[in-house]
Amino acid sequence: EAQVTQNPRYLITVTGKKLTVTCSQNMNHEYMSWYRQDPGLGLRQIYYSMNVEVTDKGDVPEGYKVSRKEKRNFPLILESPSPNQTSLYFCASSLFGTITDTQYFGPGTRLTVL
Amino acid sequence: KQEVTQIPAALSVPEGENLVLNCSFTDSAIYNLQWFRQDPGKGLTSLLLIQSSQREQTSGRLNASLDKSSGRSTLYIAASQPGDSATYLCAVRPSGQNFVFGPGTRLSVLP
Numbered sequence: 001e002a003q004v005t006q007n008p009r010y011l012i013t014v015t016g017k018k019l020t021v022t023c024s025q026n027m028n029h030e031y032m033s034w035y036r037q038d039p040g041l042g043l044r045q046i047y048y049s050m051n052v053e054v055t056d057k058g059d060v061p062e063g064y065k066v067s068r069k070e071k072r073n074f075p076l077i078l079e080s081p082s083p084n085q086t087s088l089y090f091c092a093s094s095l096f097g098t099i100t101d102t103q104y105f106g107p108g109t110r111l112t113v114l
Numbered sequence: 115k116q117e118v119t120q121i122p123a124a125l126s127v128p129e130g131e132n133l134v135l136n137c138s139f140t141d142s143a144i145y146n147l148q149w150f151r152q153d154p155g156k157g158l159t160s161l162l163l164i165q166s167s168q169r170e171q172t173s174g175r176l177n178a179s180l181d182k183s184s185g186r187s188t189l190y191i192a193a194s195q196p197g198d199s200a201t202y203l204c205a206v207r208p209s210g211q212n213f214v215f216g217p218g219t220r221l222s223v224l225p
Contacts, residue, residue, distance in 0.1 A: 004157075035215075042118070042203070043215040058212060090157060100165065102148070103213070105158040 002027045004106035006091050012112045013081055021076045021109050023091030029104075031097030032074040033058070034066065036087040037108075043090065049074055050097055081113045116141045116208045118216035126222040131194050135219045137187040137204035145207045149178050149189050152201040152218065161202075162189070194223045 004025045013019055025032065033048040035058075045058030049068040063085055065077040074093075078085060089109045094101035117140045127133055137147070146165045150158040162171045162178040164187070170179040177190040187204055201218040208214060 009155075040217055042217045043205070043213075045212055048212075092158075100146070100163075102160045102163055103158075104160070105150075107155060107157040 002104070004091055004093055004104050006089075006106040006109050008109060009107065010110050012114065014114050015082055016080050019078050019081060019111075021078075021089060021091075021111070023074045023076065023106060024072050025074075025091075025093040025104070026072065027093065027095075027104065028071065029093035029095050030071065031095070031101070032068065032091065032093045033103070034064070034074070034076050035090045035092065036060065036085075037090060038087050046076070046089075048097070078111075081111075083113050085111065086113045087111060116144075116206060116214045118204060118206055118214050120202075120204060120216040120219050122219060123217070124220040124222075126224060127194055128224050129194060129196060131223075133191050133194055133221070135189040135191070135202050135221070137189070137216055139185045139187075139206045139214070141208055142182045142185050143208060144182065145209070147178075147180055147187050147207075148205045148213075149176075149187075150203040150205065152203055158203065191221075194221075196223045196225050198223050 007022045030051045034046040035043040037043045047066040049055045091106040092103045094103045121136045148163045149161045164180045175192040201220045203218045205213045205215040
């Protein structure tokens, strides 16, 4: 089944404790992206990647890092999480990231930073 | 800066009713507009993608229209069913790779 998977689905952590949220897709998509969703603000893009070793900032990149060493994986790294990073996070992918592509989303990771 | 709004924020209708969800965006220079459905715990599912050169797209009971010049899109759902209950999001693609999402409309279809 074609899908985008994220792990963990739920995470409660404390301020300053480094964490990684993994994202993997099995559709051989070149484009991958991370979003956060907050009440009243909609989804906002954090980082995106057009292909392996190519990443770029979205609207709200501060406090996050990403890497794209393999086509299928796009982990999101919070090196020193803070409470304002408590949010629902989504990973997404599309074939090439062109304007005609549909995005496919993972199920989301709910992160709470205490 | 592109901003996307959706009206209403929430909507409750009886089963079988036809309904319209609205999406507005401030900058008409977009490549495309996409409607998504969000179910709790299941992420987002793409419903319809309308390119900037198109006026509408249809899929089953769903019809989405786009009026770029006025910065508006509507999602029409015919003969609503309880299984249509979800949050509906619209997103525009102004340039590059950066999508801009609206806050969503939470729809409840009552049996």
